[in-house]
Structure formats: C-alpha cells, structure tokens
Amino acid sequence: MARVASAYVCTECGAKSPAPLGRCTRCGSWGTVVEDEALSPARGPRDAVPAQTLALLGIEGDAPARFPSGAVEVDRVLGGGFVAGSAVLLTGEPGIGKSTLLLQLAAFAAATGADVLYVAGEESPLQVRLRADRLRVGDGLALTRQTEAEAVAAYLRARRPRLAIVDSIQTMTLGDGGVPGALAQVRDSTAVLIGAAKESGAALVLIGHVTKQGTVAGPKVVEHMVDATLALESAGDLRVLRSLKNRFGATGEVGVFEMTSEGLKEVANPSAAFLAERPHGVPGSVVAAVLEGQRPLLLEVQALASKSPYAAPRRVVQGLDQRRVDVVLAVLERRLGLPLEGLDVYVNVAGGLRVTDPGADLAVAVAAYSAVTNRPVAESTALVGEVGLAGELRSVSQLARRVQEAERAGFHHVVGPRSSERVRGAGTLAEALEAVWEGS
Ligand code: TYD
Ligand code: MG
Numbered sequence: 001m002a003r004v005a006s007a008y009v010c011t012e013c014g015a016k017s018p019a020p021l022g023r024c025t026r027c028g029s030w031g032t033v034v035e036d037e038a039l040s041p042a043r044g045p046r047d048a049v050p051a052q053t054l055a056l057l058g059i060e061g062d063a064p065a066r067f068p069s070g071a072v073e074v075d076r077v078l079g080g081g082f083v084a085g086s087a088v089l090l091t092g093e094p095g096i097g098k099s100t101l102l103l104q105l106a107a108f109a110a111a112t113g114a115d116v117l118y119v120a121g122e123e124s125p126l127q128v129r130l131r132a133d134r135l136r137v138g139d140g141l142a143l144t145r146q147t148e149a150e151a152v153a154a155y156l157r158a159r160r161p162r163l164a165i166v167d168s169i170q171t172m173t174l175g176d177g178g179v180p181g182a183l184a185q186v187r188d189s190t191a192v193l194i195g196a197a198k199e200s201g202a203a204l205v206l207i208g209h210v211t212k213q214g215t216v217a218g219p220k221v222v223e224h225m226v227d228a229t230l231a232l233e234s235a236g237d238l239r240v241l242r243s244l245k246n247r248f249g250a251t252g253e254v255g256v257f258e259m260t261s262e263g264l265k266e267v268a269n270p271s272a273a274f275l276a277e278r279p280h281g282v283p284g285s286v287v288a289a290v291l292e293g294q295r296p297l298l299l300e301v302q303a304l305a306s307k308s309p310y311a312a313p314r315r316v317v318q319g320l321d322q323r324r325v326d327v328v329l330a331v332l333e334r335r336l337g338l339p340l341e342g343l344d345v346y347v348n349v350a351g352g353l354r355v356t357d358p359g360a361d362l363a364v365a366v367a368a369y370s371a372v373t374n375r376p377v378a379e380s381t382a383l384v385g386e387v388g389l390a391g392e393l394r395s396v397s398q399l400a401r402r403v404q405e406a407e408r409a410g411f412h413h414v415v416g417p418r419s420s421e422r423v424r425g426a427g428t429l430a431e432a433l434e435a436v437w438e439g440s
Contacts, residue, residue, distance in 0.1 A: 064248075067162065067203075070108025073256060073266045074101075076295070077230055077241050079249015082163065082203035086248065087194045089169075089222060091208045092232035097239055098207050099123070100131065100263050101232065102165045105205075107137030114162035116140075117155060117202075121147040121171025121180075135263040149174045149189035153196035160200045166193065168207035169222065190222045235352035238273060239264060243293070252356065253293030271298035271409050274351040280379060284371030287411060288363030289384040289402035290355055296398065296405035298382060300350040301360065303367035308344040319349030320360060328364045328387050335391035336430055338372055345371075359396035361387040362416065365429055366436055377436055382411035384423070391429045395419040 009016055015026035066081040075081045078088070092098050103118070110116045118141060120128045125143050132138035146152055149172045156164055166172065170181045172189035179185060190206065197204035208222065210231075223229050228246040232239055241255040256270040267273050275298055279285055284303040289296060301320075308314065317325045325347050332338040347364055349355050362385035370377050384402050386394040395417040396402070403422045406414050415435045418425035426432035 065201075066248075067109075067114075069105050071105065071255070071266055074105065074241065077243045077249075077253045077255045077293075078228065079243070079246055079253070082205075083227070083248045084162070084201045084203055085198045086227040087190075087197055087204045087206065087225070088228045088230060089206050089208050089226040090230050090232065091210045093210055093234075096232050096234060097257075097259055097264055098232055099128075099167055100135070100259075101241075101257070102167065102205060102207065103128065103131060104135055104137060104263050106163060106165050107132065107135070107139070107141055109163045110140040110142075111137070113140070115159060116142065117152075117159070117161045117164040118143050119147065119152055119164070119166045119172075120145055122167050134261070147171045147173055147180065149192045153192050156193075156196040156200040156202050156204075161202050163205070164193075164197065164202045165205045166207065168209060170209055187221050187225075190225055194225055233354070235274075235354075238267060238270075238351065240353060250293055254295055254297075271296075271405060274299050274353065275409070278350065281376045283374045283376045284367055285350075286363050286367045286370065286377050287382045287406075288355075288360045289382045289406045289411075289414065289416075290357040290360050290363075291396070291398050291402060292353075292355070292357065294398075296402045297353075298406060298409050298411065299353060299355065299360075301363040301367045302346075302348045302350055303364070303371040304346045305340070305343045305368065305371045308342055310344070313340075313342060314344040316344070316346045318347070319352065319354050320347060320364065321356065324358065324361060325364055327389065328361050329368060331387055331389065331391050331429060332365055332368060336369075336433070338369060340368075340372065343372065357396075358386040359384050359402070361385060362393065362429070362432055366415075366433065369433055375437065378413065378440065380411055381413045381415060381436060382406040382409075383432075383436070384414065384416040385426075385432065386417075387429055393417050393426050393428055393432050399423070 010027060013027040065084040068081045069075050069078060090098055090102065106116050106118050120143055125145060128143060169186055169190055173180050173185055174188045174192060193204055227248060229244045231242050231244055233242060237258065239257040239259055243249065243251050243253045245251055256267040257264040258267050278300045286301050288299050288301050290299055315326060315329065329340060329345060333340045345368060347367065363383040365387055366377060366383050384396055386396055388394050399416065399420045403414050403420060414423045415426060415432050416423040418427055424435045426435050
C-alpha cells in the first residue's frame, strides 16, 4: 500500500504526489497530476471498495437440496439427483436422444406434482406433444415457445419451478434483434438463465448441440458457467450418458440406456449388454474388467493383426487411448519379443464405448498377443491391470469391485495384478500371459 502513496506524478514538475487529481504540492499547478505507471501496483479505479472476506468456518447453511431425476442411471451421473439452483449442460450430436431423455425426466418430475417448465425452442409444441404421446408421458407438464432469455428467467423467478429444461441453448436470444445461436447470444442467455436458476432454486438443464468434432456448438465459456456438463453418446445400439464436469459429484460417471420405441430405457446390467454379441473362441477377443467413473463394467476388447502392405504399418484404435495402446504394443514387442514388425494392428472396444481406464491395458496386451499368435482366450477369463514400460503389471483402483462384477457375470478366472487374493495374480505382463493360458 505504501507504493500507492507515490503512484502519481505531476506533469509540470515531475513531483511525486499522493493524490490522483488536485493541485501539485510543489509547483502549484492544477489538474496535471497523472498516474505513474511504473510506480502503480495495478491500473484501475483507485476508489474501489476492497473485497470483503469471510472466515471460512463461520460460513453456515445447508447443503443444496437434491431431488431424484426419475432415472437411477441419470442420478448416478449427476452424483445423486438434480441439485436445486444448479445448472446442467446436456450435450450430444443431433438425433442422439437429448430431447427424448429430458422430456422423460420432465414428465417424471411433473408426475410427482412438481412445477416443471419445458422451453421448446427447437420444435413446435405439437412435435413435443407427439413425442410425449409416443413416450406415454406428459401429464401436468407446462410448455413454452418463449425463447427470450429474460422472459424465461422472469418465469423462473416468479413461479420457482423445481425443474426447467431449455431445448436448446442455441435457440435462446437476449435483447432486441439478437440472432439465436450467435456466440454472444448463447453466452449471455446462459448467464441470465443461470442467474435466475440460482435465485429461484430451480434445477436448470440446458441442451447444447455439439459439432461433428464433438465440441459444444457455442462458446466454450458456457461449459465453464454451468455446474455440470453431461454428454450423451452412442455406443452401438446403446446410449451412454457421461459426466464430463460435475461440481456436485464425480466426473467420468456413466449411465447406460437403450433407445426403444418408447424412449430411452435404463440398462440395468450394462456388462451383459456390452458382451451380448461377443464371439466365441475367436483369437483376439478378450474381456476387460474396467472402471468407468465409479462403475465396474465388463467390456470386450478386440484385436486383429494382419500383414501390412505399407512401409509404416498401421495402428488403428477405437474406443481406447491411442497412446496407451501404442505403449502396450511396444512393450509386447520389446519385452516379450512378439513379432509385430510389418503387421497392421487394429484394436477396438466392441459396442462402441470409449474407455479411459488404464486398467484396460492388460486386455489390450492379451487381445493383441492372442490375435498375433492365433490362440483364443478361455471364455471365463477376464483381464485387468495397467501395463508399465518395464513390462510390469501395475495395480489398479477398486480391484475388488471389478472382480466382483466379473464374478457376477460368470468370469471366474480373473487375471490381474497381485494386489488381491481374488485374482490370479501376476507381477509382469509375461506372467499374466502365462496365467491366461495356464493349463491349456
Ligand atoms: P431426439 O430426442 O429428438 O434427439 P436430439 O434431441 O438429441 O436431437 O431423438 C432422436 C431419435 O430418437 C430420433 O431419430 C427418433 C428416435 N426416437 C426413438 O427411437 N424412440 C422414441 O420413443 C423417441 C421419442 C425417439
Ligand atoms: Mg432435440
């Protein structure tokens, strides 16, 4: 603060002055004292009121209220239901089922007697009505075509609905002559709606389109403004809801649905659904016990190796992190002498799910090994473990829950890191490969 006192100089005589305006105390000239940029700690109004602070432990109040969404799979992804006064962004490609899912959730809340607002910016009320008929829902649900953000915000403040759904944020406008979908309109409408949701205690859900590249169509800042961002993705015939950001829960949580003629139905046993079309006795097909968010899942990992016509053989990866797969293939080649030279290698997660769990490494390694050596893996075998650069098999989080899920699905031979009694433990990738084919 001492520096602020001499942060001004007189333009006439160069004397330092404690005040920004007024008469120079040395030469007496008026109004010529200016800010000295070199001495000034920060530029801006000098008369700003200093920020107030609160003692952290002196802050009191209840945690925000939550209410169930009506779908256990959605509650899981939200971290335990909708939070009053929060804003959620639901993204996904056109046609994936965003409107369907939210109409179902809106109808559920309305059926419990709650006040719910559905802003139909994309479709005509009749289209929404017809969809509701197909889904056999809609009792007590109120609809508006009003896409002026201030009007919707005023409704939230006046009526305090429990749930407000905006389909979609790209149709909202703010002020006169605003063009829906323009970046500033999307951003400013979002800010107004979030403000009203916080004030009124409504749980606000904004639908946001994504471009083909998978980014939200609109300013990135919308993703920073909301409390949670959920993405609806397709995985084969299934739909996967995933939390990309969540201020009220864990990220990476997944919920699994099936699109039926009566809307999205929750899939109670996703492991069985993802393994439904698994081929039997085919080299290159293995089962991985992965963890997506907090949820253990069994997935089929497939690999295929074929002689490459190219000088630089191809590595084609779907549903897994390409770099992790490259590392696993390099370890197979260098530490175990698997001849991958001159082979194109394709690695896939069957069913279209995207897996981010390093615990899928062992499955990738065994799938590739099985494909190259043409040896199928026994059907009751499931794999889990991270592969290190030295060829070691590393432990993974929540091993016990993965093993439990594997056993529940009938996989009684789980090969994985040594950290649990319940797996056939291996310290290295080489030992794990031995364990996979022991006795055969
Ligand atoms: P929609 O929810 O409109 O997708 P989004 O809002 O993400 O653009 O629905 C997309 C598709 O779902 C549409 O092609 C029709 C299909 N659908 C069903 O298969 N069953 C249904 O009960 C409904 C309502 C839609
Ligand atoms: Mg839609």
